[in-house]
Structures are given as C-alpha cells and as structure tokens.
Amino acid sequence: xxxxxxxxxxxxxxxxxxxxxxxxxxxxxxxxxxxxxxxxxxxxxxxxxxxxxxxxxxxxxxxxxxxxxxxxxxxxxxxxxxxxxxxxxxxxxxxxxxxxxxxxxxxxxxxxxxxx
Amino acid sequence: xxxxxxxxxxxxxxxxxxxxxxxxxxxxxxxxxxxxxxxxxxxxxxxxxxxxxxxxxxxxxxxxxxxxxxxxxxxxxxxxxxxxxxxxxxxxxxxxxxxxxxxxxxxxxxxx
Numbered sequence: 378x379x380x381x382x383x384x385x386x387x388x389x390x391x392x393x394x395x396x397x398x399x400x401x402x403x404x405x406x407x408x409x410x411x412x413x414x415x416x417x418x419x420x421x422x423x424x425x426x427x428x429x430x431x432x433x434x435x436x437x438x439x440x441x442x443x444x445x446x447x448x449x450x451x452x453x454x455x456x457x458x459x460x461x462x463x464x465x466x467x468x469x470x471x472x473x474x475x476x477x478x479x480x481x482x483x484x485x486x487x488x489x490x491x492x493x
Numbered sequence: 494x495x496x497x498x499x500x501x502x503x504x505x506x507x508x509x510x511x512x513x514x515x516x517x518x519x520x521x522x523x524x525x526x527x528x529x530x531x532x533x534x535x536x537x538x539x540x541x542x543x544x545x546x547x548x549x550x551x552x553x554x555x556x557x558x559x560x561x562x563x564x565x566x567x568x569x570x571x572x573x574x575x576x577x578x579x580x581x582x583x584x585x586x587x588x589x590x591x592x593x594x595x596x597x598x599x600x601x602x603x604x605x
Contacts, residue, residue, distance in 0.1 A: 381536070410593070420537075420582065420595040433591055467536050475591035481527065482593065484536035 379404065381470050381485030389491045395456040398488045402449050402470030408432075409451040410475070410482060411443060414465040423466075426451055427474040455490075463492045495520040495587050499596025507604050512570040514599045516583035519564070523585040526559060526566050527593075531580045540581075541568070573603045 382401045390396050402409050410433075411423040422435040426445035443453040449470075455462055469482035496519040506512045518526075524545035529537035543550045543557045543566065550557050554573075559566040566585075570577055583596040 419597050420584075422592045422594070425591075435592065469536075475586060475593070476588060480525075481539055481542060483539060484529070486534070486536045 381468055381483055383466075383468050383485040383488050385488060386486065387489045387491075389493060390458050391493050392458055392460060394458050395454060396458060396490060397452055397454045398466055398468075398490070400451045400453075400468030400470075400485060402451070402468075403483060406470035406472055406483075407449050408471045408474045408480070409445055409449065410469045410471075411451070411453050412467040412469065412484075413437070414467055414487070415463075420467070423453065425475060432474050458492045460492050463490060465489050494590065494592070495523060495585055495594040497583060497585050497594050497596045499583050499599060501599060502597065503600045503602070505602045505604060506573050508573060508575060510573055512568075512573055512577070512601055512603075514568045514581055514583065514601075515565060516567070516585075516596050517563075517565040518585040518594075520585070520587040520589065521561075521564065522587045522589045523564075524588050525586040526557070527584050527586075528555075528557060528568050529582045529584065529595075531582065531598075537582060570601075573601075575603050575605055577601060578603045 408427045410425040425433040429445045445451045465487040467487045469484045471480045499516045527542035531537040556569045580598045
C-alpha cells in the first residue's frame with residue numbers, strides 16, 4: 378500500500394507570496410493532519426480534516442488555511458508569506474479522526490518551504 | 494494545552510548497548526503516547542505507541558513504558574544498531590482537545 382505523498386517536495390517563495398501544498402493520504406484513510414516543523418519550535422500541529430470538515434486547529438494565524446476534498450486529499454495554503462514560515466510542512470493521515478480508535482498517524486515526507 | 498518535555502536532547506551509544514529516552518507530559522487527560530523516528534530527509538515514522546490503559550508495550554528491540562501517576566513515559570531500545578541512528582520524538586494526545594503535542598526530539602547516534 379502506498380504511503381502518504383506530498384507535493385511538491387521543495388518550494389522556494391518570496392515574502393508576500395502565497396503557497397499551496399498538497400497531500401494524498403494512505404488509501405482508505407479519511408483523516409489528514411498538517412504539522413509545521415522548524416528547528417526552533419519543533420513539530421507543531423496546524424489543523425486536522427476529516428470528511429472534508431476541519432475538526433481541530435492549532436495556534437497559527439489565519440494566513441494558514443486548509444481544505445479536504447471528497448477523495449480525502451488535502452491542501453494547505455499559506456498567504457502573505459513571511460520569512461518565519463520557512464519550515465518543513467508535514468502531512469499525516471489516519472483511518473479515523475483523533476480521539477477515535479485506529480487513529481495512529483502516518484506521516485508523509487514533507488514539503489520543504491523556503492521563504493526568501 | 495499539553496506540554497511535553499523530552500530528555501536527553503542528544504544520546505550517543507555504542508553499538509549493542511541500550512538507549513533510553515524519557516518524556517514527561519503535563520495534561521492528566523492525555524491518553525495516547527506515540528513515538529516517532531525521523532531519519533534525515535524523511536517524515537517521522539511511527540515506531541511504537543501506548544495507550545493509558547497499558548503500562549508497558551514491547552515490539553522486538555523496542556519497548557515503551559508509561560507511568561500515569563508520575564506523568565512520564567520512556568522509550569527503550571535494546572541491542573542498538575547503526576540503523577537506529579535518527580531523531581526520536583515522543584508525543585502525547587489529550588482527550589480534552591485531541592491535538593498531538595510533540596517533544597523537542599532526541600538525536601540518537603549509534604557508534605559502530
């Protein structure tokens with residue numbers, strides 16, 4: 378079974394631009410969560426989607442948004458990019474949403490975003 | 494929210510020795526504790542997890558223990574091998590908000 382895939386793997390943007398990252402979960406998984414990983418702040422939860430609905434949200438500004446499609450694929454968008462948004466953005470999928478059984482999260486390889 | 498502390502930040506062991514990583518959490522409502530291994534250029538890989546109704550779980554050379562009273566849990570790797578070299582993260586999830594909170598990570602180096 379194929380794992381979680383994320384595209385693109387690398388991205389370079391300039392301040393003020395916006396970016397969209399894509400995540401395809403493991404086949405059959407309906408929950409997708411997004412995380413930001415930086416050397417200074419570590420792994421931080423952004424949001425979780427299940428059945429096209431945002432179920433949970435971390436403490437990030439409104440510039441960070443996401444959505445999920447009917448095939449469970451998810452995208453996240455960051456608008457008005459800042460230098461501090463440079464990070465590895467990780468997507469994780471699970472069979473069920475957090476709080477349920479079978480909710481082990483499996484991560485993709487991430488998208489490395491560099492903001493210049 | 495949940496706060497997870499992880500120690501040590503770096504750990505160097507001789508091949509064949511054991512490695513132990515310890516984490517503490519703050520939210521007594523946390524009930525799920527996964528451990529992840531992250532190799533260079535890759536996403537975190539789930540290696541073992543434990544739920545609050547279990548005190549210990551073992552999978553081959555890897556074991557995790559949980560002390561709910563003291564609010565700490567540990568990862569034990571026995572008979573370490575060079576391929577165990579990676580960054581290891583502990584995490585905790587509270588049933589108050591269902592968010593996964595991660596420790597800062599431990600860089601493990603296994604010396605041949």
